[in-house]
Amino acid sequence: MSARDLSAPVNGSGVQAPSIPQSLLPKDGRFGSGPSKVRDDQVAAIAGAGRSVLGTSHRQLPVRSLVARVRAGMSDLFSLPDGYEVVLGNGGSTAFWDVATTCLVRERAQHLVLGAFSDKFAKATAAAPFLAPPDVRRSDPFSAPAPGAEPGVDAYAWPHNETSTGVVVPVVRPPGVDDGALVLVDATSAAGGVAVDVSQTDAYYFAPQKSFGSDGGLWLALLSPAAVARAEELQPGRWVPGSLDLLAALAESRREQTVNTPAVATLLMLAEQVEWMLDRGGLAWAAARSAESASRLYEWAEASQYARPAVRDRSLRSPVVGTIDLDPSVDAAAVRTVLRANGVVDVEPYRGLGGNQLRVGMFPAVDPHDVSALTACVDHVVAALS
Ligand SMILES: *Cc1c(COP(=O)(O)O)cnc(C)c1O
Secondary structure, three states: OOHHHHHOOOOOOOOOOOOOOHHHOOOOOEOOOOOOOOOHHHHHHHHHOHHHHOOOOOOOHHHHHHHHHHHHHHHHHOOOOOOOEEEEEEOHHHHHHHHHHHHOOOOOEEEEEOOHHHHHHHHHHHHOOOOOOOEEEEOOOOOOOOOOOOOOOOEEEEEOEEOOOOEEOOOOOOOOOOOOOEEEEEOOOOOOOOOOOHHHOOEEEEOOOOOOOOOOOEEEEEEOHHHHHHHHHHHHHOOOOHHHOHHHHHHHHHOOOOOOOOOHHHHHHHHHHHHHHHHHOHHHHHHHHHHHHHHHHHHHHHHOOOEEEOOOOHHHEOOOEEEEEEOOOOOHHHHHHHHHHOOOEOOOOOOOOOOOEEEEEOOOOOOHHHHHHHHHHHHHHHHHHO
16 A cells, blocks of 8 residues: 555545544554554664764673673563573564574474465475475464374474464473473564463573664574584584574674674674663563453453454463454554554554455554554444444
């Protein structure tokens, strides 16, 4: 949709988008599932760091101190188990899929595929000429398959939160797997908004633009000693492109640097957000805040005449990304258009996946009161359109 279309008629009848009363509107109308709401204080921190950090070398102390803040903050936030390390690099979670394919999967991976993001990682290992075809376990969208021990599988992969559908999958090592098998969990949208025991994983990886409310472009991974040992075992015998070299990323991370130039403003916003969480009680606090937002959204939908949570199984409903199906008698696209015209944005479903749906990002930066305000706005718009 072009910018010109934003105030276009919503139903082809020549009627302009109705305005939502100011009293109903959320204080902040950003409900995207990534990029997600960036807090004003994070933006102010960028201005504040002006000449002392921005535009200075990432090989010198000011930026290295910033990387150190991020790594130490993550280590605290996730109560990093002994021997685990915080590693970061460029290219976002999509790049980390290629890093993991190249440096962590020995021969065969198992993937749970329950939506668009988990499918992309499965496709990455399936396409790798040096790996056997993966064991792929699928479920209907808006539900989840379970991992299960499979002889010969040396890496088990699933998303903690499948952002395209709003489904959470428990992070627990599957029992009975081969000795030394790794657990690789895509926590791009869950990390920072959902409680986790990192010791159940060997790579818990994510990017800053979801629960950490920053910009995209980086990947971060919490790596177990077994993951590092796997990379050390595989790398001598396999060609690893420099930008995907996990051991190089690890070596630079240990020196509070990255292999190549990082986005310094993103690191700043990320450091601010991790410390914002830590100052308020850490991951338990952040997860409780998202859970509070989510209970407001799901309870509203369950009580509604025309809305219902797309994920039927309550235990699988995400606290950070809520998907809400609207009755066919309500045009969700028209509702979203009116919301957008009133500054309430990014509740679109994931590309073609969601149908007549609203998808709501409820990362820790989002105020639970604003989620309640959003539901009031939706009720108002649906009444106005009918
Ligand atoms: C957003 C997202 C990705 C992709 O992240 P990029 O940083 O854009 O590559 C991968 N996995 C999940 C679960 C996501 O939510």
